[in-house]
Amino acid sequence: MKIGIDDIGLFVPEHFFPLDELAARHNIDPNKYLVGIGQELMAVPAPDEDIVTLAANAALPLIDSATRASIATVILATESGIDQSKSAGLFVHSLLGLRADCRVVEFKQACYGATAGLQMACALVRQRPQEKVLVIATDIARYEQNSEGECTQGAGAVAMIVSENPRLLEIHPHQGRYSLDVMDFWRPNYRSTALVDGKLSIDVYLESLQHAWQNYRADGGLALTDISYLCFHQPFTKMAKKAFSVFENIEPEAAKALGDKAYSTSQLYGKAIGNCYTASLYIALLSLLDKTEEDLSGQHIGLFSYGSGSVGEFFSATVVKGYQAHSRRQQHARMLAQRTRLSHAQYSDWFYGNNQPASADYSTPRVTTGAFRYCGAEGYRRLYESTAQQLQMAS
Known part of the structure; x- marks a missing residue:
């Protein structure tokens, strides 16, 4: 299946x-x-x-x-x-x-x-x-x-x-996972902005990638020589280059054959959007699928997901023939x-x-033109509006 x-x-x-x-x-x-x-x-x-x-x-x-x-x-x-x-x-x-x-x-x-x-x-x-x-x-x-x-x-x-x-994309069953309790990035309940130890976070990201890759291979995953493209979680797009260096260190010949073309196209959307946390890896994937001119049908993609604190996972997928018709x-x-x-x-x-x-009642100005907007709150209940249907919905 x-x-x-x-x-x-x-x-x-x-x-x-x-x-x-x-x-x-x-x-x-x-x-x-x-x-x-x-x-x-x-x-x-x-x-x-x-x-x-x-x-x-x-x-x-x-x-x-x-x-x-x-x-x-x-x-x-x-x-x-x-x-x-x-x-x-x-x-x-x-x-x-x-x-x-x-x-x-x-x-x-x-x-x-x-x-x-x-x-x-x-x-x-x-x-x-x-x-x-x-x-x-x-x-x-x-x-x-x-x-x-x-x-x-x-x-x-x-x-x-x-x-x-x-x-x-067909998602492969093989998975490589690595979890480690570390305070590299966190946001306590009372804060609206995150706290981060930047150097530690990069170090743990790279450690997580290496362990997740090894676990993926032990689970029966593809060899690096069978993978054509790589998508990495990108808190900033230069992180993809840092991530690729892990493969240059542990599998230098295979990494050299891939080169930076393996991940460079996946960086394009991120450059223009910024960090989107949970969405960042999948923005990289979309960038690869949308911006690559050649037909990717049948090509295998390796994907690495990282969440600070921390959990990392490496998995892979195959691009389905005819995918461009549904792009x-x-x-x-x-x-x-x-x-x-x-x-x-x-x-x-x-x-x-x-x-x-953090008020019981307030309204937001109408700025966006998308199909849905956030209207504010009544009695601490969040209010949303569907501009497509002119329907206001409350929690």
Whole structure:
């Protein structure tokens, strides 16, 4: 039985802020950001956007009547949770008008959560092949203003339909996993921005990749010589180069044959979006599928997912013949090209202003033009609006 990703879609906010201007504000050489970490733009959410609207907007193009009827589970992965109890996926389930006999859960383990969701989805489909699973990775990466992490901020969501006989990617059963309790990146409940030990996080990422790869091979996974492309979790796009160095050290001949072409195309979307935590690996995957000119049919892709704290997993997939006919690359390109540049003052207000206060009642200004927006709160109940249906929904 072949199981994998049948459809996949990307959504990012309509606004961005350029990293060269941020560098000027920080009084440093712009190449520290543009070259040093490989970032050019960061996607910036408006006051009426959150992880729910990003997720729902990413999933909407994937949902037709037949798909809506077959989705039996929604798995939403995020580390930007909006509630300590209720899954953000339930808001998405309602906005998309999915069937009531559907399980909905939220997964959390830093940036790794979506991969856990994808693997669970494959297992569910294997058990009940007539059903499909909607997996969504959605996040807003926030760090303190003027901190070292500010340049790696971003926002976005990736939605995936997991099914039997997928049209895009067949996920292989082999897995390599590695978990280690370490404080390299964390966000306590009382903070809106993350804390990070940057050097430690990179070191643990690379350690995790090496162990996960070895575990994947021991599980019967492909040899590096059988893999054509690699996608890595990218908190910043230069991390892909650092990750590839692990293979250069442990399998130098195979890595040399692959070269940087194995991962360079997967960096293109990330440069223009920034870190999206759980969605970052899958943005890299979409970048590879959308931006590679040659036909990837039949090619094997290796994927490494990492979530600080920490959990890493290496797995692989095969590109399905005819995948290009089901690509949404034109839609993604148009969305990225039509974004609006923000001034530094507007960016600062949106990212660091009190636009979504811890208040019982407030409303957000109408800024975005997507199908769904966040309206504010009444009695601490979050309110969402479907602009497509002119339907307001409350928790």
